[in-house]
Amino acid sequence: MRFTPTEEQAQLKELAAKASRQLFATTIEKDEEEGIFRREIIRELGKLGLTGIPTPVEYDGAGLGYLEYAIALEEIAAYGAAYAISVAVSGLPQVILNLFGNEQQKKKYIPPLARGEHIGAFSLSESHAGSDAGSLKARAVKNGSEYVLNGTKLWTTQGNVADTVIVFARTGGEGPRGVSAFIVEKGTKGFRAGKTEHKMAANASPTCEMILEDVVVPASSLVGEEGQGFKIAMTALDSGRITIGATAVGLGRAAFEYSTKFAKERKQFGQPIADFQGIQFMVADMYTALEASRLLVQRAAYLKDSGLPFTREASAAKLFSTDATMSITTDAVQLLGGVGYTKEYPVERYMREAKVLQIVEGTNQIQRMVIGRSI
Ligand SMILES: Cc1cc2nc3c(=O)[nH]c(=O)nc-3n(C[C@H](O)[C@H](O)[C@H](O)COP(=O)(O)OP(=O)(O)OC[C@H]3O[C@@H](n4cnc5c(N)ncnc54)[C@H](O)[C@@H]3O)c2cc1C
Structure with a gap:
């Protein structure tokens, strides 16, 4: 397993980041407030090949691995977790049909989903x-x-x-x-x-x-x-947990970057709050949790891409990264103090968004059950 991205992965990361900045970074706050989902964003992400990353090329996917999928979802989530969730969920029917569908079903349903023309x-x-x-x-x-x-x-x-x-x-x-x-x-x-x-x-x-x-x-x-339905659902969720983990990493990163920048600028007692050891210890814990989360997510993706068993690792990645992001986003609000608790700043939204990741695709209690049973 590599610890630095390949040139192709670095390009994909930049592509996903640039698209997210252009397509929804500036509108997500308002859309979240008003509950607006913009279908055209999925279509645009599809044109860039970002809605069918692990889907085979013959069904109009990018034919890449879950490692690339995780890299791209982290970027999308850093600008708008809702769209990372949307891409990941639209990916579930693609995974299911690719693994369990017959040729007719694959040909009919996967390509429009992979191209972002259809939503799954x-x-x-x-x-x-x-x-x-x-x-x-x-x-x-x-x-x-x-x-x-x-x-x-x-x-x-x-x-x-x-x-x-x-x-x-x-x-x-x-x-x-x-x-x-x-x-x-x-x-x-x-x-x-x-x-x-x-x-x-x-x-x-x-x-x-x-x-x-x-x-x-x-x-x-x-x-x-x-x-066979339950087996199909559980197989899809195994892979889905990698995508929820990647979404958590992107969301946690956004909270980390926003709050550490703030800590360097905000002054109390005549100095930036970032100079206080009490703040530095919080930042160090946030950083470490974020790095560990990314490594767990990418390792689960690597195992899946290598055709090795990955159920336990995907559950561990989902469990750890979503708990870490809950903690990172909560600390981000704390770092901002009173303004962190207001809607003028994005960190309270990050904190609310983090909560759902501990619940979806199997709650974190269920992940512990999966891991515990497998051990
Ligand atoms: C925003 C959102 C989006 C969702 N999207 C989808 C979707 O697209 N498709 C879909 O099918 N579902 C979706 N879900 C449903 C989600 O998967 C469920 O909410 C989740 O599996 C938990 O089920 P539940 O809400 O019924 O809680 P319950 O199962 O009733 O659990 C309640 C509490 O009990 C705990 N618990 C339950 N059983 C055990 C146990 N054996 N040991 C220890 N603790 C336990 C749980 O961890 C939880 O804390 C979504 C949920 C949300 C909130």
Whole structure:
């Protein structure tokens, strides 16, 4: 594993940073406040090859690895965590179809997602089935050459704007083995977004209830085999945890850079607060947590790219980096003092955004469970 980026990785990093500065760095604050998601940003990121980084070239992806994906997502998140989340979530159907889809499904659904022309979503959770996703209740009943889906899903990131949604529904008995995965296209009769959640943060990344009322899909919409859905979801989340970790690193970096610059400028007792050892110790801890987070995320990505087992490492990366970013963003508010607590400065938003990363794609308690069990 290299500790310095290759020339190609350095170029990708710069490309992602430049695009983020141009496309949303100056509008994200307002969009977060007003809950506006800008679809055209995903389209523009797609034109630069940033919405299908690990997707094979034959399906219009960039054909790179998760290490490159993590590098790019860190940059995007440093300017707007909501768009890093959007790119990562649109990546989930691409990963699922690439690994479990048949050739027809791959050819039809992956290329527009990889190009950023379509938006993807992953609809697993329900009101009573979050950490225990295997207990989900939405049903899919086979009827000749079709399935009929009914139920209510919750917490579907960008479900209201997605063109291609992977919906998990029960085809068999109780428990994880009765779950199957389906491709449901936007506009399918009976399939619609319900309420959009009014969240603590990340409101530029909408999160929705998804309602399925006698939704008829062709049997060819089944991904893999009946009963394989839970395995498909868990496999996608293994990779997804690397992307959430990378998002945490970018967000933590933004908070670190903003607050340390402030500490060098803000004077109290006749000197910059950065000169006080009490402040320097905080900054040193923030720096160390950030560096360790990036290394864990990139190591999990490296293992995945090398075809080695990476489930435990991806969970450890997600757990450590998101806890670290919660702590870094909280300390960033502290470094700014009173103004850090106001909306005049971005650090309070970073702190609110950090919280959700400890919850999504398996809460950090669930990551500890994954790691503990594997050991
Ligand atoms: C903004 C946002 C976006 C989301 N996007 C998506 C999405 O796109 N698709 C999707 O399918 N889902 C999505 N989710 C749902 C998310 O994955 C769940 O919220 C998460 O898995 C936790 O489920 P829950 O909210 O039902 O909490 P619960 O599972 O009820 O957990 C409540 C608390 O109990 C703890 N807990 C639960 N079980 C255990 C255990 N065995 N041991 C120890 N502690 C435990 C949890 O860690 C948590 O602290 C999103 C959620 C949010 C907030």
